[in-house]
Amino acid sequence: xxxxxxxxxxxxxxxxxxxxxxxxxxxxxxxxxxxxxxxxxxxxxxxxxxxxxxxxxxxxxxxxxxxxxxxxxxxxxxxxxxxxxxxxxxxxxxxxxxxxxxxxxxxxxxxx
Amino acid sequence: xxxxxxxxxxxxxxxxxxxxxxxxxxxxxxxxxxxxxxxxxxxxxxxxxxxxxxxxxxxxxxxxxxxxxxxxxxxxxxxxxxxxxxxxxxxxxxxxxxxxxxxxxxxxxxxxxxxxx
Numbered sequence: 001x002x003x004x005x006x007x008x009x010x011x012x013x014x015x016x017x018x019x020x021x022x023x024x025x026x027x028x029x030x031x032x033x034x035x036x037x038x039x040x041x042x043x044x045x046x047x048x049x050x051x052x053x054x055x056x057x058x059x060x061x062x063x064x065x066x067x068x069x070x071x072x073x074x075x076x077x078x079x080x081x082x083x084x085x086x087x088x089x090x091x092x093x094x095x096x097x098x099x100x101x102x103x104x105x106x107x108x109x110x111x112x
Numbered sequence: 113x114x115x116x117x118x119x120x121x122x123x124x125x126x127x128x129x130x131x132x133x134x135x136x137x138x139x140x141x142x143x144x145x146x147x148x149x150x151x152x153x154x155x156x157x158x159x160x161x162x163x164x165x166x167x168x169x170x171x172x173x174x175x176x177x178x179x180x181x182x183x184x185x186x187x188x189x190x191x192x193x194x195x196x197x198x199x200x201x202x203x204x205x206x207x208x209x210x211x212x213x214x215x216x217x218x219x220x221x222x223x224x225x226x227x228x229x
Contacts, residue, residue, distance in 0.1 A: 036215035045222050051215035089158050093214040097174050101160040
């Protein structure tokens with residue numbers, strides 16, 4: 001069982017917007033602004049899409065945005081495109097037992 | 113641009129030790145970054161294994177801490193992972209990654225390690 005909870009799957013049509021949630025606790029998501037989001041296509045390494053809750057690395061489309069409210073972080077993808085179909089993982093710094101990083105279980109995004 | 117490349121045996125026997133190396137190119141491992149190992153069992157999610165700083169300071173996932181050692185070789189610009197007493201549950205793609213504080217901004221391509229006799 002993953003430390004952070006994500007929906008197993010979400011879907012949307014091209015051009016639409018979707019949001020993926022990532023729920024943790026006050027010891028991780030809610031307590032620190034160190035939430036990140038990764039995109040992973042089949043057989044490929046994960047790619048950083050959002051860091052520190054809402055920052056986009058250079059080269060990442062502004063269609064991707066991140067936010068946080070309480071113990072839940074969210075990744076929103078606007079103007080869905082076929083190439084956005086992938087698995088998405090959230091992660092967070094945590095202080096629940098010792099200093100380390102936890103991931104969510106991943107969400108499969110299907111572009112209809 | 114920093115690039116990472118994992119290397120090591122693709123097959124390890126049960127109860128043996130998994131050993132992988134991550135070569136850093138395009139930058140120095142002595143820069144102000146932590147460096148991590150992350151793994152992904154087939155068809156499953158990501159699991160953080162641990163991290164190291166060029167000074168040798170480490171942090172490990174508590175669930176693996178008793179079996180994991182991460183080390184750094186500054187002369188070779190690389191860092192390494194050793195995981196002892198492996199079982200089939202350790203079969204996974206192992207990634208090395210550069211950290212941007214608590215995010216992983218650069219990843220290696222990953223290397224599949226199978227634990228089997």
